[in-house]
Amino acid sequence: MSRTHKITLIPGDGIGPEVSNAVVRILEAAGAATGVAFDWERSAAGAEAYEKYGEYIPKELYASIERNRVALKGPVTTPIGGGFKSINVTLRKKFDLFANFRPIRNLPGLETHYPGVDLIIVRENTEGSYVGLEFEVVPGVVQSIKVITEKASTRISEFAFEYSRKMGRKKVNTVHKANIMKMSDGLFLDCSRKVAARYPEIGYSETIIDNTCMQLVTNPYQFDVLLMENLYGDIISDLCAAFVGGLGLVPGANLGTECAIFEAVHGSAPDIAGKDLANPTALLQSAVLMLHHINESETADRVQQALENVYQEGKTLTKDVGGNSGTMAFADAVVAAMETPVTA
Numbered sequence: 001m002s003r004t005h006k007i008t009l010i011p012g013d014g015i016g017p018e019v020s021n022a023v024v025r026i027l028e029a030a031g032a033a034t035g036v037a038f039d040w041e042r043s044a045a046g047a048e049a050y051e052k053y054g055e056y057i058p059k060e061l062y063a064s065i066e067r068n069r070v071a072l073k074g075p076v077t078t079p080i081g082g083g084f085k086s087i088n089v090t091l092r093k094k095f096d097l098f099a100n101f102r103p104i105r106n107l108p109g110l111e112t113h114y115p116g117v118d119l120i121i122v123r124e125n126t127e128g129s130y131v132g133l134e135f136e137v138v139p140g141v142v143q144s145i146k147v148i149t150e151k152a153s154t155r156i157s158e159f160a161f162e163y164s165r166k167m168g169r170k171k172v173n174t175v176h177k178a179n180i181m182k183m184s185d186g187l188f189l190d191c192s193r194k195v196a197a198r199y200p201e202i203g204y205s206e207t208i209i210d211n212t213c214m215q216l217v218t219n220p221y222q223f224d225v226l227l228m229e230n231l232y233g234d235i236i237s238d239l240c241a242a243f244v245g246g247l248g249l250v251p252g253a254n255l256g257t258e259c260a261i262f263e264a265v266h267g268s269a270p271d272i273a274g275k276d277l278a279n280p281t282a283l284l285q286s287a288v289l290m291l292h293h294i295n296e297s298e299t300a301d302r303v304q305q306a307l308e309n310v311y312q313e314g315k316t317l318t319k320d321v322g323g324n325s326g327t328m329a330f331a332d333a334v335v336a337a338m339e340t341p342v343t344a
């Protein structure tokens with residue numbers, strides 16, 4: 001008898017459907033071997049959903065996430081300048097997914113300029129400059145409001161320290177710009193410090209965002225868990241992705257107390273969409289985080305091991321990491337590695 005998990009699947013647009021199909025294929029193969037079945041509830045979001053249903057986020061998608069409490073999401077394009085509000089930001093806010101968790105780790109066999117990186121980015125996910133409060137005061141003058149609250153800053157700090165305690169991480173570093181944004185980043189910093197004082201066994205430090213970028217590029221090994229507000233987390237995530245081979249690799253989880261949405265750090269990559277060039281590794285590693293979250297660690301380990309074997313072997317990789325295989329060919333190689341473990 002297999003255990004069945006109902007999971008909301010948002011394939012997204014751009015490269016979203018390609019990487020989602022690849023990940024579903026791998027998860028189903030892994031599940032078949034470990035007695036786990038997936039009942040995917042697929043739903044469109046963004047421009048595609050608007051064309052079909054006249055809504056950017058269909059009611060059924062909200063209902064599906066409410067029911068299942070777990071979603072796997074491909075990237076969704078957000079128009080630049082005008083157009084509709086980010087689907088990602090809207091979902092994170094709606095389900096109060098306050099913690100954006102992004103582990104940055106090298107894959108075995110994939111050479112980068114920075115071997116052995118092991119960083120955790122903890123990004124506040126519900127406020128900061130992403131609240132969407134922008135106004136034209138008078139023509140030619142626009143105001144954009146950044147919201148930082150004690151409540152959200154304290155709970156994201158608690159998340160970072162609780163995670164560190166549970167996983168034996170040594171140090172949390174808060175990234176800020178409180179020298180300029182004295183009140184907003186000042187409050188974030190103040191909350192971090194108060195929480196840090198309750199975890200004396202975990203080291204605590206602070207760096208200003210601009211210096212953090214330089215310090216990271218110079219020596220990423222000096223950091224362990226990086227804690228920050230929304231916008232800094234967005235930028236630092238892409239910077240850190242480059243340490244381990246790029247955006248095609250880095251996974252993410254949006255976590256709340258009731259629901260969780262798992263998605264890669266990358267976007268819809270319109271430059272390579274529909275060309276069979278997308279690397280599904282980032283979404284696959286997000287799915288591994290999801291499998292752990294739903295207590296299917298055996299399946300998660302099986303997928304991760306097969307993925308690592310494929311990288312270790314290095315024969316069937318996508319173009320972004322120096323290979324010449326397509327998205328589905330890569331997925332096939334991961335499935336094959338689950339059946340016949342590859343040796344380096």
Ligand code: NAI
Binds near residue numbers: 247280
């Ligand atoms: P992007 O992450 O889509 O692409 C940046 C670069 O990385 C491109 O050269 C792209 O080809 C490459 N890349 C990204 N993912 C890849 C993968 N899996 N395999 C191989 N190469 C990959 O960032 P960009 O171009 O700034 O954003 C495009 C759209 O995506 C925008 O509308 C943006 O708002 C949206 N976006 C959506 C996100 C989400 O749904 N969670 C997150 C970030 C951006």
